[in-house]
Amino acid sequence: MxxxxxxxxxxxxxxxxxxxxxxxxxxxxxxxxxxxxxxxxxxxxxxxxxxxxxxxxxxxxxxxxxxxxxxxxxxxxxxxxxxxxxxxxxxxxxxxxxxxxxxxxxxxxxxxxxxxxxxxxxxxxxxxxxxxxxxxxxxxxxxxxxxxxxxxxxxxxxxxxxxxxxxxxxxxxxxxxxxxxxxxxxxxMVDEVVALGQEQERLEGWIMKRVNNGAPLPGLYPPNAENVAAYEADRALDL
Known part of the structure; x- marks a missing residue:
């Protein structure tokens, strides 16, 4: 077994x-x-x-x-x-x-x-x-x-x-x-999926805050280069 x-x-x-x-x-x-x-x-x-x-x-x-x-x-x-x-x-x-x-x-x-x-x-x-x-x-x-x-x-x-x-x-x-x-x-694949999943949850949490603040979806979800940069800048402040 x-x-x-x-x-x-x-x-x-x-x-x-x-x-x-x-x-x-x-x-x-x-x-x-x-x-x-x-x-x-x-x-x-x-x-x-x-x-x-x-x-x-x-x-x-x-x-x-x-x-x-x-x-x-x-x-x-x-x-x-x-x-x-x-x-x-x-x-x-x-x-x-x-x-x-x-x-x-x-x-x-x-x-x-x-x-x-x-x-x-x-x-x-x-x-x-x-x-x-x-x-x-x-x-x-x-x-x-x-x-x-x-x-x-x-x-x-x-x-x-x-x-x-x-x-x-x-x-x-x-x-x-x-x-x-x-x-x-x-x-x-467990280790890799956990790491990617945690990052995806963080990103979507950030996106949800933007949506709740009235941001439009195009370019936000999924994020374009500008929003990726904004996310990474906010993320750096939290670390």
Whole structure:
């Protein structure tokens, strides 16, 4: 099994201050267009933002001889996968966008919470909605359903590449979650994306002040050479 690599707490704190909107813009400039996981909406309004390494789960279409209640006791099961999740990781479950079979319910979410998992992200749905909410585990998903996972899905394995919401997610990629959804940062690009994201947030904060003061957008957003110079001069004063 691929071990989850620790994520520097300073990096986590920095990413919590960068919106997913900004991250998608930064990644777009680096040539990555497909990083926002479709269908991953906050389960509850106002959920706390979350950042962590991806711990992946893979589901495929249900096959009647494999997708049974008995499979929940198999060595290859969601139950076993949860026991391998380290504190601080984000569980990313690729569920093929299936919305009539809940991948997890309240008991499994409660166990994830006890293990210190930062959040659950899936392009599928959960069940036992009231119970899931009561666990306090932050969840991003497509909604809820009553039937169990084996009604429409077969669990295959954990810690291997998965497709979640049309995005290729590899173990140890970094996932950032906010009210706009889930964004993936490739593991090899995290340091660069954080640095660029912080600068983008500073620049947009400066631009917003100008907008609030009545400045027109042409030449300001994006900034032309004159406004870049003005930004850099103001930035130098703040350092």
């Amino acid at each position: 691929i071990e989850v690599q620790p994520l520097d707490p300073v990096m986590v704190d920095s990413l919590r201050r960068i919106t997913t909107a900004t991250l998608t813009t930064v990644l777009l400039k680096k040539g990555l267009r497909n990083v926002w996981m479709r269908g991953t909406r906050p389960f509850q309004p106002g959920q706390q933002r979350a950042v962590g390494r991806a711990f992946t789960l893979r589901f495929i279409s249900a096959r009647e001889d494999l997708a049974t209640p008995a499979s929940w006791s198999s060595p290859i099961s969601t139950r076993a996968a949860i026991e391998a999740m380290p504190a601080g990781c984000i569980c990313v479950a690729g569920a093929m966008g299936v919305t009539d079979a809940g991948i997890f319910g309240d008991v499994l979410c409660a166990r994830m919470r006890k293990r210190g998992v930062a959040a659950l992200v899936t392009d599928g749905v959960v069940r036992d909605s009231e119970g899931v909410l009561s666990t306090g585990l932050p969840v991003w998903c497509q909604g809820t359903t009553a039937p169990a996972s084996v009604s429409g899905l077969t669990f295959v394995n954990w810690q291997e590449p998965v497709d979640c919401g049309g995005v290729a997610v590899y173990p140890n990629d970094v996932v950032v979650l906010d009210q706009d959804g889930a964004v993936l940062i490739p593991a090899a």
